[in-house]
Amino acid sequence: MLQLFKKTLLTAIAALAVFTAYAQNSITGTVKSESEDEILVGANVVLLPISKGSTTDKDGEFKINNIPNGDYTLKVSFVGYKNYEESISISESKSLKIYLVPDKLLSEEVVVSAIRADKLAPITQSTLSKKEINSVFNGQDGAFVLEQLTPSIQVNSDAGTRFTNYGSMRLRGIDQKRINITLNGVPLNDMIDQGVFFSNFTDITRSMESVQVQRGVGTSTNGTASYAGSIGYESEDINTEDPEATVTLLGGSFNTWQGTAEVKTGLMENNTAFYTRLSRTYSDGYRDHSGSDAYSFFFSGGWFGEKDIVKINGFNGRTKNDLAYSPVPESLIEEDPRTNVNNPNDIDDFGQSLLQLEHTHFFNNNSTLTSSAYYGAAGGDFPYTYNVDSENLASINYPLFNDHYGVMSYFNQKFTDFEWTTGIHAYRFNRENIEQLVPNFSNPYYQDQSIKDEISAFIKGSYRVGDFSILADVQARYVTLEMIPDTDFLGEDRSIPTYEWTFLNPKVGVTYEINSNINAYASFGRSGREPTRSNYLGDTQINAGNIDSLQNQGFVQPEFVNDFEGGLRYNTQKAKINFNAFYMDFENEIAPIGEFIPQYFIQLYENQESSFRRGVELDWQFMPVENFTVSGNATYMQSIISEYSPEGSNEVFEDIKTPYSPEYFVNAQIQYHPINQFGLSLHTRFVGKSYTDLTNNEDFVLPSYSVANVKLFSNISESYRLEVDINNIFSEQYYTDGGSVGNEMGFFVQAPAHFYATFIAKF
Incomplete structure (x- = not known):
């Protein structure tokens, strides 16, 4: 009888421990695109080896409940993106932020990422996608596009048309000789007088995938000083x-x-x-x-x-x-x-x-x-x-x-x-x-x-x-x-x-x-x-x-x-x-x-x-x-x-x-x-x-x-x-x-x- 009691007690304690571990731990989080910072709806989230899983909802959020203490591998997948894999140790509930990388053969974005700020960087910035650029672009020189889409830019047009001929740009009231401007990291400024004349290469905006405007000193870049900002x-x-x-x-x-x-x-x-x-x-x-x-x-x-x-x-x-x-x-x-x-x-x-x-x-x-x-x-x-x-x-x-x-x-x-x-x-x-x-x-x-x-x-x-x-x-x-x-x-x-x-x-x-x-x-x-x-x-x-x-x-x-x-x-x-x-x-x-x-x-x-x-x-x-x-x-x-x-x-x-x-x-x-x-x-x-x-x-x-x-x-x-x-x-x-x-x-x-x-x- 005593042996039966001991057995029952040990079984109950073990069951209670397992129940407690499952009941107390959970993982919640969001899944977003790294390149666009957009939520991904329907991404698959799986915890291995226990194969518990979830999918992200309309807000890009997921939740996995009743996880016992231990070491696991978290895998996230979404069509068109590289699979995400992370080793995590669970001893309490966690909240995660997961960013998936677009699945191209090799990404071209790495070329400009070194001198750009990502979206979480503590830098005052506006990153314009091709879609945003095209919403105002109709063939005009580059400075005239930026004036409408980002704060604190003022542009003058010598010809008065705001389309082509010479134009001058100011950022926060500071002239363009104090603005660092690059293409794929290569300086476009005249290094000696430090200005940029967009009329020298008209319609170049049409061949751009994106543009980032950093206002203020910003992150390190190439060429002239980022004094007023950088583009x-x-x-x-x-x-x-x-x-x-x-x-x-x-x-x-x-x-x-x-x-x-x-x-x-x-x-x-x-x-x-x-x-x-x-x-x-x-x-x-x-x-x-x-x-x-x-x-x-x-x-x-x-x-x-x-x-x-x-x-x-x-x-x-x-x-x-x-x-x-x-x-x-x-x-x-x-x-x-x-x-x-x-x-x-x-x-x-x-x-x-x-x-x-x-x-x-x-x-x-x-x-x-x-x-x-x-x-x-x-x-x-x-x-x-x-x-x-x-x-x-x-x-x-x-x-x-x-x-x-x-x-x-x-x-x-x-x-x-x-x-x-x-x-x-x-x-x-x-x-x-x-x-x-x-x-x-x-x-x-x-x-x-x-x-x-x-x-x-x-x-x-x-x-x-x-x-x-x-x-x-x-x-x-x-x-x-x-x-x-x-x-x-x-x-x-x-x-x-x-x-x-x-x-x-x-x-x-x-x-x-x-x-x-x-x-x-x-x-x-x-x-x-x-x-x-x-x-x-x-x-x-x-x-x-x-x-x-x-x-x-x-x-x-x-x-x-x-x-x-x-x-x-x-x-x-x-x-x-x-x-x-x-x-x-x-x-x-x-x-x-x-x-x-x-x-x-x-x-x-x-x-x-x-x-x-x-x-x-x-x-x-x-x-x-x-x-x-x-x-x-x-x-x-x-x-x-x-x-x-x-x-x-x-x-x-x-x-x-x-x-x-x-x-x-x-x-x-x-x-x-x-x-x-x-x-x-x-x-x-x-x-x-x-x-x-x-x-x-x-x-x-x-x-x-x-x-x-x-x-x-x-x-x-x-x-x-x-x-x-x-x-x-x-x-x-x-x-x-x-x-x-x-x-x-x-x-x-x-x-x-x-x-x-x-x-x-x-x-």
């Missing part, structure tokens, strides 16, 4: 299943037309794939003699092996632009808003090209090495016509030519909770500046050379601890600039010492995942930026007016920004909301505040007193019902310079607002697609007023403006699509840039109501 383009994904050919024809106001042909082979039996695009663009422009005539070519080809990707990417573009870079006095605008004060004989002829060879080796699913070598070139003619007297004209041509050679390499390693990347980049940038009296092209009266070398390296890592993800990133840059003057022009042999700079740019941040849909982040980053060639010269020449300053290397120092960012991100199938606040503290910001030398028309640059920018940014997207989307973005910003005293004056201005920095930006868009064959979108943009000079004189102000646009589209069939864009539907007369012209304000007038119609055929 990283990813070229067309060629590793696709099906071949495709597309023909796009556009026509519209101001005799604007564009023809584009694209061919994509898809992945062929020999594991190679190719893509090419050829575009031709023409426009008369809205303002008088502000037209463009351009062509652009893009090519990408690749071989996709079991462990390697070898790709070649390249583009070539050439544009003839009627020049309209001068603001027009308001008095002339009142007579005729299309007035262009530049001479109609001034037509530049500029081009830019790039060739990149890249190789990616996959050691395994978690370790990759990507290396590239590239060559870029740019150059052409830039004429300036002026009055010799009341009857005679003369013209000077300012050609320049750049050669850009570079190499870069990244190694990436992923673990369960930790990922790190290290990279190195080196380049040489060679520039020739020439001046010629037209038509005496064979005998220039001026010619100098500038050579810039850089080697940079970075290492960054992210580590997950529970619901926290920590990012650390540091970049080192060593930069030299050598300027070689034309001694014949100077009349004496005066050499300029080589300029050298070393920068250490740290970034650190943390993200907290409140739940699978909401995360909050905070970060700090510091970046230093060397002066440009024009910051030193104040002109195009090395001449007697600036040679003394050039030999005194201390007169313009590098500028620095300390960037504090924080935000909250909410993401579901029906709604996406990103809110962030920023504070950018500037040291030694470079500005044209130095001595003006009248005989050489030179305004020298100097470092100004401390300044800051602070503000909040919001972007959103809602889909309250099917086929109806409300989206947009907004910015409120204050930009203050502590003190400014004009050269040669005793007057001091304190706490002044930084020129060309509006306090408000707002974009709002509604898109409705009631039936498959038809849809429309309504877009409105508001930009607040800004000052154009450092004294905040109320007579020299860019007024606020509001403009509305309509887009109509029809899917005639699976192969044919028609789009009509009607811009500035209320014909508001508005200005996006300007400055003082003598004693009055001058502006760049933007076009009244105008339209573009686009026909797209896919085969």
Whole structure:
């Protein structure tokens, strides 16, 4: 009897222990796509070896109950994605977040991932997919696309059409010479003057798979300093299943037309794939003699092996632009808003090209090495016509030519909770500046050379601890600039010492995942930026007016920004909301505040007193019902310079607002697609007023403006699509840039109501 009692008691205790273990432990979690951060409905989740399982529901969530203590293997599978496998130890209930990788032969995304921020990174960012880009794209130059889709970007169009010809861009009120811009990691900026001219390679946006805009210092990248932010383009994904050919024809106001042909082979039996695009663009422009005539070519080809990707990417573009870079006095605008004060004989002829060879080796699913070598070139003619007297004209041509050679390499390693990347980049940038009296092209009266070398390296890592993800990133840059003057022009042999700079740019941040849909982040980053060639010269020449300053290397120092960012991100199938606040503290910001030398028309640059920018940014997207989307973005910003005293004056201005920095930006868009064959979108943009000079004189102000646009589209069939864009539907007369012209304000007038119609055929 006693033995029976003992047996019964032991059996009961064992049964109770097993029951307790099963009853207390469970696994819950969400399954998402790593590339799009979208929930995956119907993914299979299995716990081995006990073969307990579940599938994800409409919210991408799963739950497995009654799991005894022990060690298990969790497997997750979903059609079109690589299987996920993780060893886990169960002693209590767990909540997991699982990200599946798209199942391609080998992913091309790894090429740009090294200098991009993932969606959980504590970086203020907007990553635009091809679908989002195409929602506003109709063939216009790159900057005009970004203005509508991301916060805090303002773009000016010299021609007034916001389609082609020269345009300038500002991010958080900071000019594009302070914005880092890359394509597949290769810098597109002119390294010496640090700007980018999208009109040199029109229609390039059509060949892009995605673009990421990082506002503020962001993560480490290649090329010029990420001072205001960075824009990283990813070229067309060629590793696709099906071949495709597309023909796009556009026509519209101001005799604007564009023809584009694209061919994509898809992945062929020999594991190679190719893509090419050829575009031709023409426009008369809205303002008088502000037209463009351009062509652009893009090519990408690749071989996709079991462990390697070898790709070649390249583009070539050439544009003839009627020049309209001068603001027009308001008095002339009142007579005729299309007035262009530049001479109609001034037509530049500029081009830019790039060739990149890249190789990616996959050691395994978690370790990759990507290396590239590239060559870029740019150059052409830039004429300036002026009055010799009341009857005679003369013209000077300012050609320049750049050669850009570079190499870069990244190694990436992923673990369960930790990922790190290290990279190195080196380049040489060679520039020739020439001046010629037209038509005496064979005998220039001026010619100098500038050579810039850089080697940079970075290492960054992210580590997950529970619901926290920590990012650390540091970049080192060593930069030299050598300027070689034309001694014949100077009349004496005066050499300029080589300029050298070393920068250490740290970034650190943390993200907290409140739940699978909401995360909050905070970060700090510091970046230093060397002066440009024009910051030193104040002109195009090395001449007697600036040679003394050039030999005194201390007169313009590098500028620095300390960037504090924080935000909250909410993401579901029906709604996406990103809110962030920023504070950018500037040291030694470079500005044209130095001595003006009248005989050489030179305004020298100097470092100004401390300044800051602070503000909040919001972007959103809602889909309250099917086929109806409300989206947009907004910015409120204050930009203050502590003190400014004009050269040669005793007057001091304190706490002044930084020129060309509006306090408000707002974009709002509604898109409705009631039936498959038809849809429309309504877009409105508001930009607040800004000052154009450092004294905040109320007579020299860019007024606020509001403009509305309509887009109509029809899917005639699976192969044919028609789009009509009607811009500035209320014909508001508005200005996006300007400055003082003598004693009055001058502006760049933007076009009244105008339209573009686009026909797209896919085969």
